[in-house]
Amino acid sequence: MEGDPPLRLRIFDLNCWAIRYLSKRRQERIGLIEDVLRREGFDLVLLQEVWSEQDYSDLKAKLGTCYPFSHYFRSGVIGSGLCVFSKFPILDTFLYQYSLNGYPYMLQHGDWFCGKSVGLLVLAWGGGHSLSAPHPCSHQLHAEYCREKDGYLPHRLVQAWELAQFIRHTSKAADVVLLGGDLNMHPQDVGIRLLRGWTGLRDAFTEATRFEGCENGCTLIPKNRYTVKTELLPFPLGIRIDYILYKAISSFTVKCEELKTTTGTAPGMDIPFSDHEAVMATLCIQRQQQAGDATPNTADLMLVDVVTEARTEVAVGLRAAQRQRYSTGRMAVLALLLLLVLAVAALGTLVGLTAEQPFPKLSFSLLAFVAIGILLLATSLHLFHTMEVKMLQGTEEQMQRALRALQEHP
């Protein structure tokens, strides 16, 4: 391919905010997305939050001629919401579900029910080029609901670590790796630095030769009519949480020639595609003789700091999870003791040891039911937090191993 004209790859990435019955003007917006995808003819389209399989099927049916290959990743109760449309054949897919993803009882946040995942695609493209098997992933990490007191940070860091490890282990034979999606993290956040440092992925926004769109590449902006304005109060320009990241492995180079975002509305319309802005990148891929991704020692030293910072946050999460495991366990034991006392009292009455009932029948059975309810709930939570502790411990250990390796062989 050296000497060949470079391959230009046009990518479209969007968090679609398409929740049935809940998202405003969903079908109209899906229609707009369909229009732009057909008009622009991208090579690869990465969509998130397409929660309804019906929406995916509709898109697939209508986009079939421009994008003959597509895939919907299934996971969790609601689904992963991830889908991909491609001009290139999809050779293989693989789904990795994060081991931690919020709490099932935080119904108002709902992340747990989505089974958040990273979807791996292996694509092949030809046309005279010998480039093969890149690994674009489309995915989303746990949302941040309160930046000041972010209880989900340890979970998001476990996810960022697992995502980085997944990319490292699955991309060894790939020519080009692409990662697109809503990462729910600001560019300077520890999770993004960890992901980028540990995988060597580069940020299309900072690398782009030409940029056109929202200031600072923001993808959640106050100007968009569907964003929650109060959440963006500390950020008058908005925040950047949707990314296209890439790297070349083996003997290829990738450059981002152009990056664009929408700016609050769909082009030429008065409503936006979604509450997020779409990110569109043009990557230029070329074969070269030498591997060009040698990481300098300074990067390794910075990586030590980033992994240490992430590990500290995971350790904080671990202690919180251990406390919750303990308190839910204690609650379950107390409920069990109460049930035993009630059982003894009931037995006593039955065999006639005590002349009168200790309680009226109604209060007695109410108390028994409440105790059973608490016992079941506390036991479930205890099991859940036990799993959480295990996964946080496992991640902390892996990070420790990574740190040791970085310090021993910088």
Add this chain to the structure above:
Amino acid sequence: MEGDPPLRLRIFDLNCWAIRYLSKRRQERIGLIEDVLRREGFDLVLLQEVWSEQDYSDLKAKLGTCYPFSHYFRSGVIGSGLCVFSKFPILDTFLYQYSLNGYPYMLQHGDWFCGKSVGLLVLAWGGGHSLSAPHPCSHQLHAEYCREKDGYLPHRLVQAWELAQFIRHTSKAADVVLLGGDLNMHPQDVGIRLLRGWTGLRDAFTEATRFEGCENGCTLIPKNRYTVKTELLPFPLGIRIDYILYKAISSFTVKCEELKTTTGTAPGMDIPFSDHEAVMATLCIQRQQQAGDATPNTADLMLVDVVTEARTEVAVGLRAAQRQRYSTGRMAVLALLLLLVLAVAALGTLVGLTAEQPFPKLSFSLLAFVAIGILLLATSLHLFHTMEVKMLQGTEEQMQRALRALQEHP
């Protein structure tokens, strides 16, 4: 390495059956395992069902001098039970938890609580050899509790498929891939044929130049005092469900020189290591000039049959899961209706519409509690079976894609 003496790799694999308080003479048996590991000095030790982290820590402390590198994989409520001891540095680890693993309400089987997983290790070894980064995995699939009416077959097939996909995607840059563990499948079962066919892994038992041990390489035998004799009645020689599988990628060859199993007791003792027999392999690894793993077309044709068979079984499981999703959903709706009727009756009494209560207070509140209990239980089950349906659908789709690829480009 061509012309170099071949590298001999000695591997020990055992399902340890070490459940705290439940497994018989656990500590004594762990002591025996420790003795043999120290005496024999294997290169790599893959242990399963080490459910107690304390047992792992004890082994680690005592084996530290012979096996300086080790790892315990954490997952699920109880833990994955997987641990590894190695003479070679462990560069990296990665855990993949299967998306389906039995049912939480099948408490007597308990598989769901273990968070069954495949653990990936990246090892490096030197000593003049240029061999690097093999991927030994130690893992276990869902147990088979009744061979005649095996309700877990679809789950086990999803696991076998995910395991095969995990190996394919993570081993592309490895020189040698090793997989050791209790696969809970007989050699001719569709899951094993799927795993071997889809990954190209070879079975150490069938490939071994020398074999010493139980007839047919069985690892669950009636002679072992801890096996359940009634389960083995249809198999007088026992069954083979513990495997060491391997393949060479890039320009290496792997041969199994010797395979051994224990034969009902630990060597020279009167009790066995576990209810399973230990499997010990000596692999001979050598560099060669040409890649030697070209798969003939006949293998591809057989693979089409195997994937088709597996897909049919997954489809059967999918229909069962859809039925369960429907019936639990219906149950939840009925419980909700009952609650509504009770609420209307209670409100009616409160506002004085009906002169008398429709039920005595006690029966009324008992009925309400039962309805709430059924509602909660049925909803949880409905959510669980919804996830199950999604994962089975996803696997079926992936298998369909694989079949298409096999048929289009045999």
